[in-house]
Each structure stands twice: as structure tokens, then as C-alpha cells.
Amino acid sequence: MSQPTRTPVRVILASQSPRRRELLAQIGITHDVRPADIDETVWPGEEPVPHSERLAREKAHTLALLHPEAVVIGSDTIVVIEGAILGKPVSRDDAIAMLERLSGREHTVYTSVAVAHEGRTLSGVEAVQVYFRSLTRAQIEAYVDTGEPMDKAGAYGIQGFGATLVERICGDYFAVMGLPLGRLVALLRELGYAYEFGPVRAR
Template identity: 45%
Template sequence: MKVRLASGSPRRLELLKQLGHDVEVCVSAFNEVSGAENVVEAIVAANALGKGSAVAKVMGSQIPLVSADTVVALEGEILGKPQDSLEARQMLIRLSGKCHRVLTGVAVLYEEQQLVEVTETKVWFRNLSEAEIGAYVATGEPLDKAGAYGIQGRGAILVDRIEGCYNNVVGLPLTRLYQMMAQIGVRGF
């Protein structure tokens, strides 16, 4: 099945291809909104819908269109992608030994319909030593990831356990997306 992805995320593309879909990538020009932790669900939902709507305005929505926004939230703060190695190190020190939330807003636009939902996964980091943090940061992996880690890569060893959808932490909750597609009338997803 052909699906349009309003995201340049290689992880989201890989997840959709894992399901066997023909994926057309159309990076959205939407400027993401930001805000405080207490409205994080509204922020990721608005960003997901904004990204999808911007692409639908140009490309249409005759093909199912998927867009998403994922954030890491810890103690009242949204941790975005670190600007440099120092910021990545600081984020990982803060995450060490604690539980944080990963929230992904997902939007599906198809024909004249749109559906937006938010999925949350709780992630517990084990206690990390300075040496472990330094070694992980030195790999460069944290620099393009929200919260400065990738659970699907080397960052997997930082995580003690999760509660919720693993693929949500990677960037796209596939089971929920499947249910949303059915709900909006997409057949064959």
C-alpha cells in the first residue's frame, strides 16, 4: 500500500517500511510550536496535525498521509534534540536513574478526514556513570535524538525498562497507527 509520510525522520520511514508499505517521503515546512510540560499532549498533537496539514495542502490527501511529533518530557520540561555534546551530556545526567515520558502525536489525513491522537510511553533509565555517559555521547548518536538518546541504537543499554509502546519511543507507535488507519477508513494498512 502507498503511504505518504510528512516527516524526514529515517526512523519513522524505517518503521513504515517494516510493515511492507511503499512510502513517499514529503518533509513538511511546518514550524513546530513549543510550550510547557503541562500542555505537552496538546503540543505534540498540534505539531503532528500541522505537519500533516502543510503537506496535504501541497500534495493532497488522496493517499493516506501520516505525520508525527515525538518529545521526551522530564520533571516539567520538554527535552528536545541537544544542540551539542555538552547539552547531550547534561540531558543524559538528568535522565540517569529516573523515569521520563515519551509522547508522540500522530496525525492521519485521508481524503476529507483527519484523526490525531497522542501515545505515551514511560521510560526508566538505569543509573549511569559519567564514563558511560561520556562514551555514549562520543558516539554522536545522541545529537539528533529528542532527549539525547536512541532506544533503537546504542542508547538501548541506558534503558532499564519501559511501560507502553516501544515503537512510540523510536518515533511512531505502529499499533496505534494501524488502529487509526482502520478508524479513518483506510483499507489494507
């Protein structure tokens, strides 16, 4: 006897990041894009990891309230060195300063992911150690002039030209790109949805 066909559910990505859209498409999760408009200011005394997870949860929860029929995915990525959060650069000089700080050193990328539906929000955080090559000022300036760093936390993207800046990583490569796929699928299943190498479906 054949198994009944399970109905695909609507999935919304609460982010305008093209990398996250590409990663969801890569594993066959069809989705709509609805960026969440939230305040991403770090609260006084807030540590980096709780900050990142809070933002991922707020993004997912905010869109879930607007679209109660959908499963909403929120995510947030931060780059942390010596306890300081490096956000997206606000200028060319800011990007150069960030990359000079990262050059030849280790830092941590934290990517939080949250899924929300019907009043429940589940979340988790992936931590990845990233080791940068030693870079000259000329190399840094040439990289910044590609324009790639300007919309990325820490002023680099590992999936583009920035791959040449990285010596090695320890952890989930996709978390550095902005969406830890393994953890995402685990959260979807914990929330009660099936993922079998294609669209998310009701169990």
C-alpha cells in the same frame, strides 16, 4: 467468487526520520517521504501532550494540502521529565546535560501520530514510561561521542546504543522509536482505509 482487488493508495510520511521510514517499511506500508516544514516552537502556556499532538496534526495537514491524492502520516516525539520537554540537543554539552538529568530516573516519552486525507485529520498520542539506568559521567560522554544522541529527542535512541541506557519501559516500544504502529493502523482504518499486512488500500 473472488473479491475485487482494492487499489493501493499513495502514502506520504511527513518526516525525514529514518526510524519512522524503517518502521513503515517493516509492516509493509510503501510510502514516499516529504518532510513537513513547520514551526515547532512551543506556544506560551502549551502543555507537552497538546504540543506534540498539534505538531503531528500540522505536519500531516500541511502535506495533505499539497498532495490531496495521498494519505499523509505525521508524527512527533517528545521526552518529558518533571513537566519539561527535552528536545534534540543543540551541542555535545547539551546532550550530556540531558542524559545526566535522565540518569537513574523515570521519564515519559509521548509520541503523537496523525493521518490526513480529503480534509480530515485524525490523531492520537501514546505515552510510555521509560526508566534509565544510573549512568556515570564517563558512560554518558562515551555515548554522546558515538554521535547517536544528536538528532534525537532527549538525546538518546532506544533502538541503537541507547538501548543499553534503558532499564525498562512500560508501554509501546515502537512509540519510543518514534511511530506507534498499532495506533497508526487503527487511525488509518478509522479514516476509511484498509491495512492487511501490506500496502494501505481503499476499502
